Amino acid sequence: MGEVGNQEMDNLSSVIAQTDSVELGNVVSSDVPAKKLARQLDFTGIGGAVLPEHPHFQSRSRCQESESPAVIVVQSQSQPQSPQQVVVLPIGTKAPLPPARKPDSPKSRSRSNVETKDATPKKQKQCKLCNCKHSRCLKLYCECFASGVYCDGCNCTNCHNNVEHEASRREAVETTLERNPNAFRPKIANSPHGTRESRDEIGELVMLGKHNKGCHCKKSGCLKKYCECFQANILCSENCKCMDCKNFEGSEERQALFHGDHANNMAYIQQAANAAITGAIGTSGYACLPVSKKRKGPELGFGPVGKDSPLNSIPQLHQANDITCSGTPTSSPFPVAHVGSPVASGPSKFSFRSLLADLIQPHDLKELCSVLVVLTSEVAKIQAEQKSDEKQINDPPQISRASSSGDGVHHQKAEEKAADGECGSSNQSDRSVHDNSNSDSSDMTRAGQMSPGTLALMCDEQDTMFMGAGLADGSAAHDCNTSSHVPDKSLSDVYTEQERIVLTKFRDCLNKLITLGEIKETKLTSRSESEVGNQNQSNNFTSNSGCQQRSISNGVVKNVALLAPRIPPIGTAAHHPNNDLPLKILPVPKNRKTKSQIDREV
DNA sequence: GAGTTTGAAACT
Protein backbone atom coordinates (compact mmCIF):
# COMPACT_ATOMS: atom_id res chain seq x y z
CA MET A 1 0.00 0.00 0.00
CA GLY A 2 2.80 2.26 0.83
CA GLU A 3 4.11 2.10 -2.65
CA VAL A 4 1.36 4.04 -4.19
CA GLY A 5 3.06 5.80 -7.01
CA ASN A 6 2.50 9.40 -7.63
CA GLN A 7 2.55 8.55 -11.25
CA GLU A 8 -0.60 6.54 -10.89
CA MET A 9 -2.35 9.33 -9.18
CA ASP A 10 -1.16 11.71 -11.80
CA ASN A 11 -2.48 9.47 -14.47
CA LEU A 12 -5.78 9.26 -12.73
CA SER A 13 -5.99 13.00 -12.74
CA SER A 14 -5.00 13.13 -16.32
CA VAL A 15 -7.56 10.56 -17.32
CA ILE A 16 -10.27 12.34 -15.49
CA ALA A 17 -9.22 15.57 -17.03
CA GLN A 18 -9.49 14.11 -20.47
CA THR A 19 -12.83 12.54 -19.97
CA ASP A 20 -15.08 15.31 -21.06
CA SER A 21 -14.26 17.38 -18.08
CA VAL A 22 -15.70 14.85 -15.80
CA GLU A 23 -15.82 15.12 -12.13
CA LEU A 24 -15.08 12.21 -9.97
CA GLY A 25 -18.26 11.67 -8.19
CA ASN A 26 -19.16 9.50 -5.34
CA VAL A 27 -18.10 5.94 -5.27
CA VAL A 28 -20.91 3.52 -5.03
CA SER A 29 -21.10 -0.14 -4.31
CA SER A 30 -17.63 -0.21 -3.06
CA ASP A 31 -16.05 0.24 0.26
CA VAL A 32 -12.72 0.98 -1.26
CA PRO A 33 -11.25 4.22 -0.03
CA ALA A 34 -10.61 6.81 -2.62
CA LYS A 35 -6.88 6.41 -2.60
CA LYS A 36 -7.12 2.71 -2.77
CA LEU A 37 -9.62 2.99 -5.54
CA ALA A 38 -7.29 5.16 -7.46
CA ARG A 39 -4.71 2.49 -7.13
CA GLN A 40 -7.03 -0.01 -8.62
CA LEU A 41 -7.38 1.91 -11.76
CA ASP A 42 -5.32 0.30 -14.38
CA PHE A 43 -3.66 2.63 -16.77
CA THR A 44 -2.15 -0.01 -18.87
CA GLY A 45 -3.78 1.12 -22.01
CA ILE A 46 -3.45 4.77 -21.41
CA GLY A 47 -0.65 6.76 -22.75
CA GLY A 48 1.11 3.78 -24.05
CA ALA A 49 2.75 3.09 -20.75
CA VAL A 50 2.33 0.17 -18.51
CA LEU A 51 2.43 1.25 -15.00
CA PRO A 52 3.57 -0.90 -12.19
CA GLU A 53 0.83 -2.82 -10.64
CA HIS A 54 1.01 -3.29 -7.01
CA PRO A 55 1.26 -6.85 -5.82
CA HIS A 56 -1.11 -6.17 -3.03
CA PHE A 57 -3.92 -6.11 -5.45
CA GLN A 58 -2.52 -8.74 -7.65
CA SER A 59 -2.24 -11.51 -5.22
CA ARG A 60 -5.93 -12.08 -5.04
CA SER A 61 -7.67 -14.26 -7.42
CA ARG A 62 -8.90 -12.13 -10.23
CA CYS A 63 -11.55 -14.52 -11.24
CA GLN A 64 -13.61 -14.42 -8.15
CA GLU A 65 -17.02 -13.51 -9.28
CA SER A 66 -17.96 -12.36 -5.87
CA GLU A 67 -15.46 -9.63 -6.23
CA SER A 68 -17.65 -6.77 -7.10
CA PRO A 69 -16.01 -4.02 -9.00
CA ALA A 70 -16.01 -0.50 -7.79
CA VAL A 71 -18.11 1.91 -9.68
CA ILE A 72 -17.26 5.52 -10.08
CA VAL A 73 -20.05 7.82 -10.91
CA VAL A 74 -18.65 10.17 -13.44
CA GLN A 75 -20.63 13.26 -13.91
CA SER A 76 -20.04 15.17 -17.06
CA GLN A 77 -20.22 18.88 -16.88
CA SER A 78 -21.82 18.95 -20.24
CA GLN A 79 -24.42 16.48 -19.11
CA PRO A 80 -24.84 16.94 -15.43
CA GLN A 81 -28.16 15.18 -15.57
CA SER A 82 -26.66 12.02 -16.93
CA PRO A 83 -23.95 10.76 -14.70
CA GLN A 84 -22.12 7.83 -16.12
CA GLN A 85 -20.94 4.87 -14.23
CA VAL A 86 -17.46 3.72 -14.81
CA VAL A 87 -16.68 0.29 -13.59
CA VAL A 88 -13.30 0.17 -12.03
CA LEU A 89 -11.73 -3.17 -11.64
CA PRO A 90 -8.83 -4.24 -9.60
CA ILE A 91 -5.66 -4.25 -11.55
CA GLY A 92 -5.27 -7.42 -13.38
CA THR A 93 -8.88 -8.36 -13.30
CA LYS A 94 -9.39 -10.66 -16.17
CA ALA A 95 -12.25 -8.93 -17.76
CA PRO A 96 -15.09 -10.04 -15.61
CA LEU A 97 -17.11 -7.30 -17.16
CA PRO A 98 -16.99 -6.04 -20.69
CA PRO A 99 -16.27 -2.43 -19.83
CA ALA A 100 -13.29 -3.56 -17.93
CA ARG A 101 -9.93 -2.25 -18.45
CA LYS A 102 -8.41 -4.70 -20.79
CA PRO A 103 -6.99 -3.18 -23.86
CA ASP A 104 -8.91 -3.52 -27.00
CA SER A 105 -6.83 -6.31 -28.26
CA PRO A 106 -8.83 -8.36 -30.65
CA LYS A 107 -7.39 -11.43 -29.13
CA SER A 108 -8.29 -10.46 -25.67
CA ARG A 109 -11.83 -9.82 -26.68
CA SER A 110 -12.74 -12.65 -28.88
CA ARG A 111 -10.73 -15.24 -27.20
CA SER A 112 -12.43 -14.56 -23.99
CA ASN A 113 -15.54 -16.06 -25.41
CA VAL A 114 -16.59 -19.60 -25.42
CA GLU A 115 -17.38 -20.27 -28.96
CA THR A 116 -18.82 -22.98 -30.97
CA LYS A 117 -17.49 -24.20 -34.21
CA ASP A 118 -19.52 -21.70 -36.12
CA ALA A 119 -17.72 -18.94 -34.31
CA THR A 120 -20.82 -18.09 -32.41
CA PRO A 121 -20.02 -17.14 -28.88
CA LYS A 122 -22.28 -18.68 -26.37
CA LYS A 123 -21.08 -17.32 -23.14
CA GLN A 124 -18.37 -15.02 -22.16
CA LYS A 125 -15.79 -16.51 -19.91
CA GLN A 126 -14.96 -14.71 -16.79
CA CYS A 127 -11.31 -15.41 -17.27
CA LYS A 128 -9.27 -16.35 -20.19
CA LEU A 129 -6.30 -18.45 -19.65
CA CYS A 130 -3.18 -18.50 -21.67
CA ASN A 131 -1.27 -21.59 -22.55
CA CYS A 132 2.13 -20.17 -23.07
CA LYS A 133 5.04 -22.52 -22.84
CA HIS A 134 8.09 -20.86 -24.13
CA SER A 135 7.56 -17.17 -23.68
CA ARG A 136 7.35 -17.26 -19.93
CA CYS A 137 4.29 -15.10 -20.47
CA LEU A 138 6.56 -12.14 -20.75
CA LYS A 139 6.08 -11.41 -24.38
CA LEU A 140 3.23 -10.17 -26.33
CA TYR A 141 2.56 -13.64 -27.48
CA CYS A 142 1.01 -14.06 -24.11
CA GLU A 143 -2.44 -12.75 -24.06
CA CYS A 144 -2.37 -12.00 -20.39
CA PHE A 145 0.83 -10.09 -20.64
CA ALA A 146 -0.37 -8.22 -23.67
CA SER A 147 -3.45 -7.32 -21.74
CA GLY A 148 -1.41 -6.05 -18.88
CA VAL A 149 -2.61 -8.55 -16.37
CA TYR A 150 -0.98 -11.21 -14.36
CA CYS A 151 -1.50 -14.75 -15.26
CA ASP A 152 -3.79 -16.35 -12.81
CA GLY A 153 -4.96 -19.84 -13.13
CA CYS A 154 -3.63 -20.08 -16.63
CA ASN A 155 -2.26 -23.19 -18.17
CA CYS A 156 1.04 -21.59 -18.90
CA THR A 157 4.31 -23.12 -18.00
CA ASN A 158 7.29 -21.39 -16.53
CA CYS A 159 5.18 -18.31 -16.10
CA HIS A 160 6.87 -15.15 -15.06
CA ASN A 161 3.86 -12.98 -15.43
CA ASN A 162 3.05 -13.03 -11.77
CA VAL A 163 3.84 -11.41 -8.51
CA GLU A 164 6.72 -13.67 -7.77
CA HIS A 165 8.52 -12.52 -10.87
CA GLU A 166 7.57 -8.92 -10.73
CA ALA A 167 11.09 -7.78 -11.44
CA SER A 168 11.49 -9.76 -14.58
CA ARG A 169 8.01 -8.80 -15.57
CA ARG A 170 8.77 -5.14 -15.29
CA GLU A 171 11.86 -5.63 -17.27
CA ALA A 172 9.88 -7.37 -19.93
CA VAL A 173 7.38 -4.58 -19.96
CA GLU A 174 10.09 -2.03 -20.42
CA THR A 175 11.66 -4.04 -23.15
CA THR A 176 8.39 -4.38 -24.92
CA LEU A 177 7.65 -0.71 -24.64
CA GLU A 178 11.10 0.07 -25.82
CA ARG A 179 10.45 -1.94 -28.89
CA ASN A 180 6.99 -0.60 -29.40
CA PRO A 181 5.70 2.25 -27.28
CA ASN A 182 2.19 1.42 -28.36
CA ALA A 183 2.50 -2.22 -27.58
CA PHE A 184 -0.03 -2.05 -24.82
CA ARG A 185 -2.35 0.31 -26.48
CA PRO A 186 -5.58 -0.87 -27.93
CA LYS A 187 -5.12 -2.24 -31.35
CA ILE A 188 -8.48 -1.22 -32.49
CA ALA A 189 -8.97 2.46 -32.80
CA ASN A 190 -12.29 3.84 -31.83
CA SER A 191 -13.82 0.51 -31.43
CA PRO A 192 -16.54 -0.54 -29.12
CA HIS A 193 -15.97 -3.68 -27.21
CA GLY A 194 -16.95 -5.55 -30.22
CA THR A 195 -17.11 -9.03 -29.01
CA ARG A 196 -18.61 -11.63 -31.14
CA GLU A 197 -21.33 -11.79 -28.63
CA SER A 198 -22.12 -8.20 -29.08
CA ARG A 199 -22.28 -8.69 -32.76
CA ASP A 200 -24.83 -11.35 -32.23
CA GLU A 201 -26.82 -8.88 -30.33
CA ILE A 202 -26.78 -6.22 -32.90
CA GLY A 203 -26.70 -8.19 -36.04
CA GLU A 204 -24.46 -6.74 -38.64
CA LEU A 205 -24.60 -3.23 -37.49
CA VAL A 206 -21.57 -1.23 -37.99
CA MET A 207 -18.68 -1.91 -35.75
CA LEU A 208 -16.84 1.31 -35.85
CA GLY A 209 -13.13 1.14 -35.64
CA LYS A 210 -10.17 -0.11 -37.43
CA HIS A 211 -7.02 -1.88 -36.62
CA ASN A 212 -4.28 0.58 -35.94
CA LYS A 213 -1.63 -1.53 -37.53
CA GLY A 214 -3.83 -3.54 -39.76
CA CYS A 215 -3.65 -7.20 -40.33
CA HIS A 216 -1.32 -9.05 -42.65
CA CYS A 217 -3.29 -12.13 -43.35
CA LYS A 218 -2.45 -14.18 -46.37
CA LYS A 219 -4.47 -17.31 -46.34
CA SER A 220 -7.36 -16.82 -44.07
CA GLY A 221 -9.09 -14.30 -46.24
CA CYS A 222 -9.45 -12.30 -43.08
CA LEU A 223 -12.52 -14.32 -42.35
CA LYS A 224 -11.08 -16.41 -39.62
CA LYS A 225 -10.05 -15.52 -36.19
CA TYR A 226 -6.47 -15.64 -37.14
CA CYS A 227 -7.22 -12.23 -38.50
CA GLU A 228 -7.17 -9.61 -35.82
CA CYS A 229 -9.59 -7.45 -37.68
CA PHE A 230 -12.03 -10.26 -37.97
CA GLN A 231 -11.52 -11.08 -34.35
CA ALA A 232 -12.30 -7.56 -33.43
CA ASN A 233 -15.38 -7.71 -35.59
CA ILE A 234 -14.24 -4.89 -37.73
CA LEU A 235 -13.65 -4.64 -41.39
CA CYS A 236 -10.22 -4.54 -42.79
CA SER A 237 -9.06 -1.05 -43.45
CA GLU A 238 -6.46 0.76 -45.42
CA ASN A 239 -4.04 -0.08 -42.65
CA CYS A 240 -4.21 -3.71 -43.53
CA LYS A 241 -1.78 -5.41 -45.82
CA CYS A 242 -3.75 -8.55 -46.12
CA MET A 243 -4.00 -10.69 -49.20
CA ASP A 244 -7.18 -11.96 -50.71
CA CYS A 245 -9.13 -10.08 -48.12
CA LYS A 246 -12.77 -10.91 -47.84
CA ASN A 247 -13.41 -8.89 -44.78
CA PHE A 248 -14.89 -5.90 -46.46
CA GLU A 249 -18.34 -4.57 -46.81
CA GLY A 250 -20.23 -6.26 -49.52
CA SER A 251 -18.08 -9.32 -49.45
CA GLU A 252 -20.22 -12.25 -50.37
CA GLU A 253 -18.09 -14.57 -48.32
CA ARG A 254 -18.43 -12.37 -45.35
CA GLN A 255 -22.14 -12.07 -45.78
CA ALA A 256 -22.42 -15.79 -46.17
CA LEU A 257 -20.51 -16.19 -42.98
CA PHE A 258 -22.88 -14.01 -41.11
CA HIS A 259 -25.95 -15.31 -42.82
CA GLY A 260 -28.55 -16.19 -40.30
CA ASP A 261 -27.67 -13.61 -37.78
CA HIS A 262 -30.77 -12.28 -36.27
CA ALA A 263 -31.39 -8.64 -36.53
CA ASN A 264 -29.62 -8.84 -39.81
CA ASN A 265 -29.36 -5.49 -41.47
CA MET A 266 -31.52 -3.96 -38.89
CA ALA A 267 -30.08 -0.65 -39.77
CA TYR A 268 -31.31 -0.79 -43.28
CA ILE A 269 -34.67 -2.10 -42.27
CA GLN A 270 -34.96 0.82 -39.99
CA GLN A 271 -33.69 3.01 -42.73
CA ALA A 272 -36.36 1.87 -45.10
CA ALA A 273 -39.02 2.31 -42.50
CA ASN A 274 -37.81 5.75 -41.73
CA ALA A 275 -37.74 6.60 -45.37
CA ALA A 276 -41.33 5.63 -45.70
CA ILE A 277 -42.28 7.66 -42.70
CA THR A 278 -40.40 10.76 -43.65
CA GLY A 279 -41.05 10.54 -47.31
CA ALA A 280 -43.53 13.35 -47.27
CA ILE A 281 -41.19 15.72 -45.59
CA GLY A 282 -37.58 14.98 -45.98
CA THR A 283 -34.69 12.96 -44.98
CA SER A 284 -33.22 14.32 -41.89
CA GLY A 285 -35.34 12.47 -39.47
CA TYR A 286 -32.51 10.24 -38.57
CA ALA A 287 -31.16 10.92 -35.24
CA CYS A 288 -28.80 8.08 -35.81
CA LEU A 289 -28.15 6.88 -39.25
CA PRO A 290 -26.63 3.64 -40.12
CA VAL A 291 -23.37 4.14 -41.79
CA SER A 292 -21.34 2.25 -44.16
CA LYS A 293 -19.47 -0.54 -42.63
CA LYS A 294 -16.40 -0.14 -44.72
CA ARG A 295 -14.57 2.61 -43.06
CA LYS A 296 -11.76 3.37 -45.34
CA GLY A 297 -12.65 6.96 -45.57
CA PRO A 298 -12.62 9.77 -43.11
CA GLU A 299 -14.31 8.98 -39.88
CA LEU A 300 -17.35 11.01 -40.23
CA GLY A 301 -18.70 12.03 -36.97
CA PHE A 302 -15.78 10.84 -34.99
CA GLY A 303 -12.98 12.87 -36.22
CA PRO A 304 -9.59 11.43 -36.84
CA VAL A 305 -9.11 8.10 -35.33
CA GLY A 306 -5.83 6.64 -34.50
CA LYS A 307 -3.32 6.41 -31.83
CA ASP A 308 -3.57 10.08 -31.24
CA SER A 309 -7.26 10.12 -31.22
CA PRO A 310 -8.68 11.51 -28.07
CA LEU A 311 -11.12 8.69 -28.00
CA ASN A 312 -8.39 6.25 -28.22
CA SER A 313 -6.21 7.82 -25.69
CA ILE A 314 -8.55 7.10 -22.87
CA PRO A 315 -10.20 3.92 -23.90
CA GLN A 316 -11.48 2.65 -20.64
CA LEU A 317 -13.27 5.58 -19.31
CA HIS A 318 -14.72 6.50 -22.60
CA GLN A 319 -15.83 3.11 -23.43
CA ALA A 320 -17.36 2.54 -20.13
CA ASN A 321 -19.53 5.50 -20.63
CA ASP A 322 -22.73 4.91 -22.34
CA ILE A 323 -22.38 7.10 -25.32
CA THR A 324 -25.66 7.25 -27.00
CA CYS A 325 -26.87 8.92 -30.07
CA SER A 326 -28.59 11.54 -28.09
CA GLY A 327 -25.77 12.21 -25.80
CA THR A 328 -22.52 11.79 -27.52
CA PRO A 329 -19.71 13.76 -26.05
CA THR A 330 -19.21 15.33 -29.39
CA SER A 331 -22.87 15.96 -29.85
CA SER A 332 -22.46 14.71 -33.29
CA PRO A 333 -25.56 14.49 -35.36
CA PHE A 334 -24.09 11.67 -37.31
CA PRO A 335 -24.61 8.04 -36.95
CA VAL A 336 -23.01 6.85 -33.85
CA ALA A 337 -22.70 3.33 -32.80
CA HIS A 338 -22.50 2.73 -29.17
CA VAL A 339 -18.99 3.02 -28.08
CA GLY A 340 -19.52 1.10 -25.00
CA SER A 341 -19.85 -2.29 -23.73
CA PRO A 342 -22.78 -4.40 -24.63
CA VAL A 343 -23.56 -4.69 -21.02
CA ALA A 344 -23.32 -1.09 -20.20
CA SER A 345 -25.04 0.28 -23.20
CA GLY A 346 -26.77 -2.61 -24.76
CA PRO A 347 -26.83 -3.25 -28.42
CA SER A 348 -26.48 -0.41 -30.76
CA LYS A 349 -29.74 1.19 -31.41
CA PHE A 350 -30.57 3.38 -34.25
CA SER A 351 -33.38 5.17 -32.65
CA PHE A 352 -35.50 7.00 -35.10
CA ARG A 353 -37.10 10.26 -34.30
CA SER A 354 -39.52 11.70 -36.70
CA LEU A 355 -38.96 15.18 -37.92
CA LEU A 356 -42.28 15.96 -36.42
CA ALA A 357 -41.35 14.55 -33.07
CA ASP A 358 -40.77 17.95 -31.58
CA LEU A 359 -43.32 19.69 -33.68
CA ILE A 360 -46.52 17.88 -33.04
CA GLN A 361 -47.55 18.61 -29.55
CA PRO A 362 -50.45 17.08 -27.74
CA HIS A 363 -52.30 20.34 -27.87
CA ASP A 364 -51.96 20.33 -31.63
CA LEU A 365 -53.72 17.06 -31.87
CA LYS A 366 -56.26 18.24 -29.40
CA GLU A 367 -56.84 21.31 -31.43
CA LEU A 368 -57.24 19.38 -34.61
CA CYS A 369 -59.66 16.97 -33.05
CA SER A 370 -61.67 19.70 -31.46
CA VAL A 371 -61.84 21.57 -34.72
CA LEU A 372 -63.10 18.54 -36.49
CA VAL A 373 -65.63 17.78 -33.82
CA VAL A 374 -66.87 21.33 -33.60
CA LEU A 375 -67.16 21.69 -37.31
CA THR A 376 -68.92 18.43 -37.62
CA SER A 377 -71.40 19.24 -34.94
CA GLU A 378 -72.03 22.63 -36.39
CA VAL A 379 -72.69 21.24 -39.79
CA ALA A 380 -74.89 18.63 -38.23
CA LYS A 381 -76.79 21.38 -36.51
CA ILE A 382 -77.33 23.17 -39.76
CA GLN A 383 -78.33 19.94 -41.26
CA ALA A 384 -80.83 19.34 -38.50
CA GLU A 385 -82.37 22.69 -39.04
CA GLN A 386 -82.70 22.05 -42.71
CA LYS A 387 -84.22 18.69 -42.05
CA SER A 388 -86.72 20.06 -39.63
CA ASP A 389 -87.80 22.49 -42.25
CA GLU A 390 -88.14 19.74 -44.76
CA LYS A 391 -90.08 17.57 -42.39
CA GLN A 392 -92.77 20.09 -42.29
CA ILE A 393 -93.11 19.78 -46.01
CA ASN A 394 -92.49 16.13 -46.71
CA ASP A 395 -94.05 12.99 -45.37
CA PRO A 396 -93.41 11.88 -41.81
CA PRO A 397 -90.13 10.02 -41.62
CA GLN A 398 -89.87 6.30 -40.95
CA ILE A 399 -87.09 6.61 -38.54
CA SER A 400 -87.45 3.30 -36.83
CA ARG A 401 -87.16 1.31 -39.98
CA ALA A 402 -84.17 3.10 -41.28
CA SER A 403 -82.29 3.35 -38.05
CA SER A 404 -82.90 -0.18 -36.96
CA SER A 405 -81.82 -1.64 -40.19
CA GLY A 406 -78.62 -3.44 -39.55
CA ASP A 407 -78.08 -5.04 -42.86
CA GLY A 408 -78.34 -4.20 -46.46
CA VAL A 409 -76.15 -2.26 -48.71
CA HIS A 410 -74.86 0.91 -47.17
CA HIS A 411 -75.37 3.13 -50.06
CA GLN A 412 -78.92 1.89 -50.38
CA LYS A 413 -79.43 2.76 -46.79
CA ALA A 414 -78.02 6.15 -47.40
CA GLU A 415 -80.31 6.66 -50.29
CA GLU A 416 -83.23 5.39 -48.30
CA LYS A 417 -82.34 7.65 -45.45
CA ALA A 418 -81.90 10.50 -47.77
CA ALA A 419 -85.13 9.71 -49.51
CA ASP A 420 -86.89 9.26 -46.25
CA GLY A 421 -85.44 12.47 -45.01
CA GLU A 422 -84.17 10.70 -41.95
CA CYS A 423 -81.52 12.63 -40.20
CA GLY A 424 -81.37 15.48 -37.88
CA SER A 425 -79.26 13.86 -35.23
CA SER A 426 -75.78 14.71 -34.34
CA ASN A 427 -74.73 11.29 -35.48
CA GLN A 428 -75.56 12.10 -38.96
CA SER A 429 -72.10 13.09 -39.83
CA ASP A 430 -70.79 9.81 -38.60
CA ARG A 431 -73.27 7.96 -40.61
CA SER A 432 -72.42 10.01 -43.55
CA VAL A 433 -68.79 9.18 -43.25
CA HIS A 434 -69.56 5.60 -42.58
CA ASP A 435 -71.84 5.33 -45.52
CA ASN A 436 -69.38 6.95 -47.77
CA SER A 437 -66.45 4.97 -46.63
CA ASN A 438 -68.23 1.70 -46.81
CA SER A 439 -70.06 2.23 -49.95
CA ASP A 440 -69.84 -0.67 -52.28
CA SER A 441 -69.50 1.75 -55.08
CA SER A 442 -65.99 2.12 -56.25
CA ASP A 443 -64.13 5.27 -55.58
CA MET A 444 -64.16 6.16 -59.18
CA THR A 445 -67.84 5.59 -59.47
CA ARG A 446 -68.50 7.45 -56.33
CA ALA A 447 -66.40 10.28 -57.56
CA GLY A 448 -69.29 11.21 -59.71
CA GLN A 449 -71.23 11.76 -56.54
CA MET A 450 -68.53 13.57 -54.68
CA SER A 451 -69.22 16.79 -53.04
CA PRO A 452 -67.82 19.93 -54.53
CA GLY A 453 -65.49 20.24 -51.57
CA THR A 454 -64.06 16.83 -52.12
CA LEU A 455 -63.74 17.44 -55.77
CA ALA A 456 -62.11 20.73 -55.05
CA LEU A 457 -59.60 19.01 -52.86
CA MET A 458 -58.97 16.44 -55.49
CA CYS A 459 -58.51 19.12 -58.08
CA ASP A 460 -56.17 20.82 -55.71
CA GLU A 461 -54.04 17.74 -55.55
CA GLN A 462 -53.67 17.74 -59.28
CA ASP A 463 -53.07 14.11 -59.05
CA THR A 464 -54.29 11.98 -61.84
CA MET A 465 -54.45 9.04 -59.57
CA PHE A 466 -57.67 10.33 -58.18
CA MET A 467 -58.84 12.03 -61.27
CA GLY A 468 -58.31 9.10 -63.52
CA ALA A 469 -60.55 7.24 -65.83
CA GLY A 470 -63.45 7.34 -63.52
CA LEU A 471 -63.65 11.05 -63.80
CA ALA A 472 -62.23 11.54 -67.21
CA ASP A 473 -65.53 11.23 -68.90
CA GLY A 474 -67.60 12.48 -66.05
CA SER A 475 -68.78 15.93 -65.62
CA ALA A 476 -67.27 16.11 -62.21
CA ALA A 477 -63.84 15.80 -63.68
CA HIS A 478 -64.30 18.96 -65.54
CA ASP A 479 -66.39 20.70 -63.06
CA CYS A 480 -65.12 20.38 -59.58
CA ASN A 481 -68.02 22.26 -58.20
CA THR A 482 -70.63 20.09 -59.71
CA SER A 483 -72.44 17.46 -57.82
CA SER A 484 -74.52 15.11 -59.82
CA HIS A 485 -76.71 12.16 -59.21
CA VAL A 486 -77.70 13.34 -55.81
CA PRO A 487 -80.94 11.92 -54.56
CA ASP A 488 -81.59 14.62 -52.08
CA LYS A 489 -80.18 17.96 -52.91
CA SER A 490 -80.45 19.50 -49.51
CA LEU A 491 -78.96 16.51 -47.79
CA SER A 492 -76.25 16.38 -50.33
CA ASP A 493 -75.48 19.98 -49.70
CA VAL A 494 -75.08 19.24 -46.05
CA TYR A 495 -72.77 16.38 -46.81
CA THR A 496 -70.93 18.56 -49.19
CA GLU A 497 -70.47 21.32 -46.72
CA GLN A 498 -69.47 18.84 -44.07
CA GLU A 499 -66.88 17.23 -46.22
CA ARG A 500 -65.56 20.44 -47.52
CA ILE A 501 -64.98 22.00 -44.15
CA VAL A 502 -63.56 18.93 -42.53
CA LEU A 503 -61.32 17.97 -45.38
CA THR A 504 -60.15 21.48 -45.96
CA LYS A 505 -59.26 21.87 -42.34
CA PHE A 506 -57.50 18.57 -42.36
CA ARG A 507 -55.59 19.49 -45.45
CA ASP A 508 -54.51 22.73 -43.88
CA CYS A 509 -53.31 20.84 -40.87
CA LEU A 510 -51.28 18.47 -42.98
CA ASN A 511 -49.80 21.31 -44.93
CA LYS A 512 -48.78 22.92 -41.72
CA LEU A 513 -47.05 19.79 -40.57
CA ILE A 514 -45.28 19.47 -43.87
CA THR A 515 -44.08 23.02 -43.64
CA LEU A 516 -42.82 22.57 -40.14
CA GLY A 517 -41.09 19.39 -41.12
CA GLU A 518 -39.38 21.12 -43.97
CA ILE A 519 -38.16 23.85 -41.73
CA LYS A 520 -36.74 21.39 -39.31
CA GLU A 521 -35.18 19.38 -42.05
CA THR A 522 -33.50 22.44 -43.41
CA LYS A 523 -32.07 23.20 -40.02
CA LEU A 524 -30.77 19.73 -39.52
CA THR A 525 -29.32 19.52 -42.96
CA SER A 526 -27.48 22.77 -42.69
CA ARG A 527 -26.14 21.81 -39.31
CA SER A 528 -24.98 18.45 -40.57
CA GLU A 529 -23.28 19.97 -43.53
CA SER A 530 -21.48 22.49 -41.46
CA GLU A 531 -20.28 19.89 -38.99
CA VAL A 532 -19.15 17.55 -41.70
CA GLY A 533 -17.32 20.41 -43.26
CA ASN A 534 -15.51 20.91 -40.04
CA GLN A 535 -14.78 17.25 -39.76
CA ASN A 536 -13.36 17.10 -43.20
CA GLN A 537 -11.27 20.12 -42.53
CA SER A 538 -9.86 18.66 -39.39
CA ASN A 539 -9.28 15.31 -40.97
CA ASN A 540 -7.80 16.96 -43.96
CA PHE A 541 -7.48 13.55 -45.58
CA THR A 542 -3.81 13.73 -44.88
CA SER A 543 -3.37 10.15 -43.94
CA ASN A 544 -5.32 8.79 -46.81
CA SER A 545 -3.70 5.90 -48.39
CA GLY A 546 -4.65 4.98 -51.87
CA CYS A 547 -7.11 2.59 -50.46
CA GLN A 548 -8.83 5.23 -48.49
CA GLN A 549 -9.04 7.53 -51.39
CA ARG A 550 -10.49 4.80 -53.42
CA SER A 551 -13.11 4.27 -50.84
CA ILE A 552 -14.05 7.85 -50.93
CA SER A 553 -14.29 7.83 -54.62
CA ASN A 554 -16.39 4.76 -54.43
CA GLY A 555 -18.68 6.65 -52.20
CA VAL A 556 -18.77 3.95 -49.66
CA VAL A 557 -18.09 6.00 -46.63
CA LYS A 558 -20.52 8.76 -46.64
CA ASN A 559 -23.10 10.24 -44.47
CA VAL A 560 -26.39 9.14 -45.76
CA ALA A 561 -28.17 12.19 -44.56
CA LEU A 562 -25.97 14.42 -46.60
CA LEU A 563 -26.45 12.40 -49.68
CA ALA A 564 -30.17 12.31 -49.47
CA PRO A 565 -31.84 14.58 -51.95
CA ARG A 566 -34.11 17.25 -50.74
CA ILE A 567 -37.62 16.09 -51.30
CA PRO A 568 -40.16 18.66 -52.17
CA PRO A 569 -43.22 18.45 -50.06
CA ILE A 570 -46.14 16.51 -51.26
CA GLY A 571 -48.51 18.68 -53.09
CA THR A 572 -45.93 20.88 -54.69
CA ALA A 573 -45.38 20.88 -58.36
CA ALA A 574 -41.98 19.32 -57.97
CA HIS A 575 -43.26 16.39 -56.06
CA HIS A 576 -43.32 13.14 -57.81
CA PRO A 577 -44.01 9.71 -56.43
CA ASN A 578 -40.69 8.53 -57.76
CA ASN A 579 -38.97 11.01 -55.55
CA ASP A 580 -40.32 9.43 -52.47
CA LEU A 581 -37.06 7.76 -51.70
CA PRO A 582 -35.51 10.17 -49.31
CA LEU A 583 -32.45 8.11 -48.79
CA LYS A 584 -30.08 7.32 -51.52
CA ILE A 585 -28.59 4.07 -50.47
CA LEU A 586 -25.36 3.80 -52.27
CA PRO A 587 -24.72 0.53 -53.92
CA VAL A 588 -21.68 -1.20 -52.68
CA PRO A 589 -19.61 -2.76 -55.40
CA LYS A 590 -19.81 -6.43 -54.83
CA ASN A 591 -16.49 -7.21 -56.28
CA ARG A 592 -14.75 -4.48 -54.53
CA LYS A 593 -11.13 -5.39 -54.26
CA THR A 594 -8.89 -4.80 -51.39
CA LYS A 595 -5.62 -3.09 -51.59
CA SER A 596 -3.83 -6.37 -51.34
CA GLN A 597 -5.86 -7.82 -54.17
CA ILE A 598 -5.02 -4.93 -56.36
CA ASP A 599 -1.41 -5.16 -55.38
CA ARG A 600 -1.34 -8.76 -56.30
CA GLU A 601 -2.89 -8.16 -59.61
CA VAL A 602 -0.45 -5.44 -60.31
C1' DG B 1 -6.69 -34.32 -27.73
C1' DA B 2 -3.14 -34.33 -31.13
C1' DG B 3 -1.66 -32.32 -35.08
C1' DT B 4 -1.87 -28.59 -38.39
C1' DT B 5 -2.49 -23.96 -39.85
C1' DT B 6 -2.13 -19.31 -39.26
C1' DG B 7 -0.45 -14.75 -38.43
C1' DA B 8 1.48 -11.65 -34.90
C1' DA B 9 5.57 -10.92 -32.48
C1' DA B 10 10.25 -11.32 -32.14
C1' DC B 11 14.49 -11.66 -34.09
C1' DT B 12 18.25 -11.21 -37.55
Place this chain on the structure above:
DNA sequence: CAGTTTCAAACTC
Protein backbone atom coordinates in the same frame (compact mmCIF):
# COMPACT_ATOMS: atom_id res chain seq x y z
C1' DC C 1 12.86 -2.67 -44.03
C1' DA C 2 12.59 -7.37 -45.41
C1' DG C 3 13.10 -12.02 -44.41
C1' DT C 4 13.09 -15.62 -40.95
C1' DT C 5 11.98 -17.71 -36.67
C1' DT C 6 9.25 -18.21 -32.68
C1' DC C 7 5.12 -18.49 -30.58
C1' DA C 8 0.41 -19.42 -29.21
C1' DA C 9 -4.23 -19.32 -30.73
C1' DA C 10 -7.34 -21.08 -34.08
C1' DC C 11 -8.59 -24.69 -36.52
C1' DT C 12 -9.09 -29.60 -38.29
C1' DC C 13 -9.49 -34.28 -37.80
